[in-house]
Structures are given as structure tokens and as C-alpha cells.
Amino acid sequence: MSTPRVRPAPTVSVLSEARHRDAAEVFGGAYLVGPVTDQMWQRSVQTYAGSLVEGIVEEDGSVGAVARSFDVGLAVPGGNIPAAAVSSVGVRADRRRRGYLRALMEHQLTTTRQRGAVVAALRATEASIYSRFGYGVASSYATVTVNRRRAVLREGAAASRSLRMLAPTAAVEELPAVYERIRSARPGTIERPAWWWASQTERHLQRDQPVWVLCTVDDHGEIDGFLIYTSSERDHWDDPNRAVIRVLDLTAIDETVELALWNAAFGLDLSEWIVAPQRPLDTVLPLALTDPRAAVVSSVEDETWLRLLDVSAALSARSFASGDPVVLGVTDAIMPDNSGSYLVSQDGVERTDTEPELYCGVGELGAAYLGGTRFAALAAAGRVGGEAEALARADRLFRTPQLPWSGTYY
Numbered sequence: 001m002s003t004p005r006v007r008p009a010p011t012v013s014v015l016s017e018a019r020h021r022d023a024a025e026v027f028g029g030a031y032l033v034g035p036v037t038d039q040m041w042q043r044s045v046q047t048y049a050g051s052l053v054e055g056i057v058e059e060d061g062s063v064g065a066v067a068r069s070f071d072v073g074l075a076v077p078g079g080n081i082p083a084a085a086v087s088s089v090g091v092r093a094d095r096r097r098r099g100y101l102r103a104l105m106e107h108q109l110t111t112t113r114q115r116g117a118v119v120a121a122l123r124a125t126e127a128s129i130y131s132r133f134g135y136g137v138a139s140s141y142a143t144v145t146v147n148r149r150r151a152v153l154r155e156g157a158a159a160s161r162s163l164r165m166l167a168p169t170a171a172v173e174e175l176p177a178v179y180e181r182i183r184s185a186r187p188g189t190i191e192r193p194a195w196w197w198a199s200q201t202e203r204h205l206q207r208d209q210p211v212w213v214l215c216t217v218d219d220h221g222e223i224d225g226f227l228i229y230t231s232s233e234r235d236h237w238d239d240p241n242r243a244v245i246r247v248l249d250l251t252a253i254d255e256t257v258e259l260a261l262w263n264a265a266f267g268l269d270l271s272e273w274i275v276a277p278q279r280p281l282d283t284v285l286p287l288a289l290t291d292p293r294a295a296v297v298s299s300v301e302d303e304t305w306l307r308l309l310d311v312s313a314a315l316s317a318r319s320f321a322s323g324d325p326v327v328l329g330v331t332d333a334i335m336p337d338n339s340g341s342y343l344v345s346q347d348g349v350e351r352t353d354t355e356p357e358l359y360c361g362v363g364e365l366g367a368a369y370l371g372g373t374r375f376a377a378l379a380a381a382g383r384v385g386g387e388a389e390a391l392a393r394a395d396r397l398f399r400t401p402q403l404p405w406s407g408t409y410y
């Protein structure tokens, strides 16, 4: 009888720029989109250069697994916190189910916290993977589909703005600063690095589809909103089902300016439908229409998966709504120094030895952190413990005026 081979535990290391294309190849293969062509690499090279790329290198020198992360600011209620945005996670098909992902994730949680990140955030291709690593769904988004010919804004709903078109290439120069200035205080939005803009523009331009950038300009001549849109079916305007404008990005300083941009979109003749994926669940659009059914909000999906790396720092960095304090009992199997009791009140947060009134895992706390998921709902789903009254107190403190939303894909 032969003895089963004991594999050494996988070692995670930082991949230098010379290995980035190999890393992209592993990721592309894992996502079934490889091999990485020169054109694909041209789109991604800056993305990798702007990130910390960690991976598992095999004995023969090939890359077996990869995960990328980069530092951003993340808007939380009352502030902005340092966060690590995680992306491009993939394990080579011949190295699956032997602990590579676990090794990568656990290593990454430690290194990102050492870099100063208070939370890690990612988008998950499969919803069954990341809760075991302490991530929870902190925000969701929906697709807004508008019947353009029926859509009329109610009087006075939109800010009065003049419009200006920008060339997509000019957008790379102008929009990053505009975005950072007008980025909503809505919890969940993130900074967009310069390479993010460059790679998005490259992506749009390589699509062989027209892309337009329409901006709103305020009374001082400043851009305070922009709409980036495309149309893939421009040869079929006579077919009502195919005459579709697709919104790629819609960012505005406030909701009245956002409505001004929607109004501009309603003026895009020839199209029958406007489809805007990845919009906030509490979009005001239907409320602002004379016929609210001209806009349908559908296809709700999870957006930001959030992992609190330093629970104390994360709780202390956000503000809380008014209400009575509550003691949260948090458990974190991977980063056990986060486990313990936290007294949360509208005046601040401190660690305490008091018996918790509410029990949750770090993933459930991540889901509730930005105000997008209620503790009472998590309790009803059997994921949080505590009396109804304590759950209600926690929900009062964590509530936010707007639902969290990111709107930035990475």
C-alpha cells in the first residue's frame, strides 16, 4: 500500500511586475476568458501595476494562484476609511481544492491590515465562497430599465443645468478629479485610482461601440455630474426591443443633478429603452416620474462584500444615528483579536467586558456596517443572536439616510 503524498502548505508571496502577466494568465484561465492576448494585457497592465499582486508559485516556477488588492478610501457614514479593494482572485484548474484560496485569503487579510486597511472589500463571482473568510454583503444594486418615450420628470424634480459633451479620451483627464470632488457621501462609494479610469476608457474604446460622455455644468461652469453611455444596437433602431441605450456610469453631486442627467438621457432620440445596471436600490428615479412605472427597478444583486479587518477601528471610524447604546459580541475565527464585546453608542465605540446583548460573526457585522442590512433581518435568518429589543437598538444606531452603494466595478 502506498503512503499518500503529503503536500507542503502553500506559501503565498508577492509577485513582482515581471510575473504580472503570468498572474493575469492564471486569473484569465480561472475565469475561462484566457489566453490573455496582447490587447487584453494592454487593458490590464496598469491595473496590475497599481495593485499588490500576491500569488502561490509552484516548485517549477509557474504561478498556481493569484489575488490582487489595492488601497482606496471607502465612504462610511460620517467619513472615509482606508480600505483594500480585492480583485482578480483565481486558482489554476489543476491546483483547486487543496487550500490555495484559503492560504491566499488568510495571508491577504493579514498583509492588508498591516498596510493600514481597516476593511477589505470585493465583488464575488460566486456568493458561496467568501463568508467563510469573514466577508458579508454590505451593499446591493439593481438594474433600472426606463421606457424612454413614457419617461417624463415631474416638474421641479431636476436641477436646472446646462449640458456639455466630452470626448471619451478627454474624460480620462477631466473626470477623475470631478469624480473625487462630487463622489457622493453615500456609504460604500470608493476612490477610483488613475489607472482605473485609464483601463475603463481603454475597455470602452476597444469595444467597437460608440461611447459618449455627457456632463452637467453648474452656474460656475463646474462639472457636477456625468453620464457615460453606449449603444450596441445602433443598426437596429427600427426594432423597438433592440433600440437600447446602456448606461455605463452615472455620477452626480446630488439627486437633483442625477435627475437632470436622467432627463438628458430621456432626450436621446431613436432609443426606446434606457438600461442602467448597477444602480442604488433606493434610486429616486421612479418617484420623480409622472408615470413611475416608466422606470422599473429589478434584478437585485449583491455588490460590495465587506470584511472588517480591525473591528474596533472600523466601528470607531463611522458615525451612528441617535439612539440608546448596545453591546455587540463579535466572533472572528481568522483574526481572533477582533473577537470580544463592543459598546456602540451615538457618542462612540469602546471595547468592554460587559456581557453582549447581541451576538454576531464578523461577516454579519460587515453586512450591517454600512447600514444596508438590518440586524433584525440577520437574526430572523438565524445569523445573529439577541433579544428583539437589543436588535432594534442596534438597527437604530446603524441606520443611514441612504442605502450603501459603490457604483464602481473593480
Ligand SMILES: CC(C)(COP(=O)(O)OP(=O)(O)OC[C@H]1O[C@@H](n2cnc3c(N)ncnc32)[C@H](O)[C@@H]1OP(=O)(O)O)[C@@H](O)C(=O)NCCC(=O)NCCS
Pocket (backbone or CB within 6 Å): 030, 031, 089, 090, 091, 092, 095, 096, 097, 098, 099, 100, 101, 102, 103, 123, 124, 125, 126, 128, 129, 132
Ligand atoms: C473559487 C476558487 C478561487 C477556489 O479555490 P481553491 O483553491 O480550490 O479553494 P480552497 O481549496 O482553498 O477552498 C477554500 C474553501 O472554499 C471552498 N470552496 C472552494 N471553491 C468553492 C466554490 N466554487 N464555491 C463554494 N465554496 C468553494 C472549499 O470547500 C473550502 O472550504 P472550507 O475551507 O470551508 O472547507 C477557484 O475554484 C477558482 O479559481 N475558481 C474560478 C474563479 C473564481 O470563481 N474566483 C472567485 C473570484 S470572486
